[in-house]
Amino acid sequence: MKDQWHRSNVNLESLSRSVEEFFTENHFRIETEKTNDVYKIAATGLHFKLTVRILGDPDDFTVEFIPDEKATGFISPKMVIAYIASLFGTGKLFLDEVEYQKELADLEDKFWNYVDRQIDTLRNSA
Numbered sequence: 001m002k003d004q005w006h007r008s009n010v011n012l013e014s015l016s017r018s019v020e021e022f023f024t025e026n027h028f029r030i031e032t033e034k035t036n037d038v039y040k041i042a043a044t045g046l047h048f049k050l051t052v053r054i055l056g057d058p059d060d061f062t063v064e065f066i067p068d069e070k071a072t073g074f075i076s077p078k079m080v081i082a083y084i085a086s087l088f089g090t091g092k093l094f095l096d097e098v099e100y101q102k103e104l105a106d107l108e109d110k111f112w113n114y115v116d117r118q119i120d121t122l123r124n125s126a
Contacts, residue, residue: 001108002064003115009058010041018118019052019063022054022111048104050108052111063115065108 013067016032023030028043039054048069056062 001112002062003112004056004060004062005119006060008061008119008122009124009126010061010119010122012054012056012058012061012126014122015039015063015115015118016041016054018122019054019115022114026107028109047100048107065111067104067108 013034016034019039019041020030020032022040023043023045026045028042028045028048031042033040033042037055037057041052041054043050043052051066052062053064053066055064060104
């Protein structure tokens with residue numbers, strides 16, 4: 001998912017540091033890279049690996065939350081296989097995948113709420 005902000009005048013380096021703090025506080029290992037107008041934060045946790053990209057300029061920027069390929073879409077290929085396997089009595093795989101998707105959705109909601117608060121705090125900081 002991604003979101004875009006206009007006319008906010010946000011210091012993107014400060015926003016990037018705030019995103020790093022979010023993941024550190026949530027027990028993720030982070031690696032940050034900046035190239036031109038793009039901040040890329042790779043976060044690796046116990047159950048998830050994802051990337052956040054902040055791109056643009058202080059008055060017109062986008063934040064992207066990009067889960068690894070395992071997490072894309074609610075119905076993943078692994079989930080279909082797990083569902084079929086559950087028909088033969090191995091439903092635990094299906095339940096594990098559903099729980100994974102729920103935890104990822106919860107993390108993403110928490111992330112966007114945090115980012116919105118940080119942008120409000122950093123408004124007119126650039």
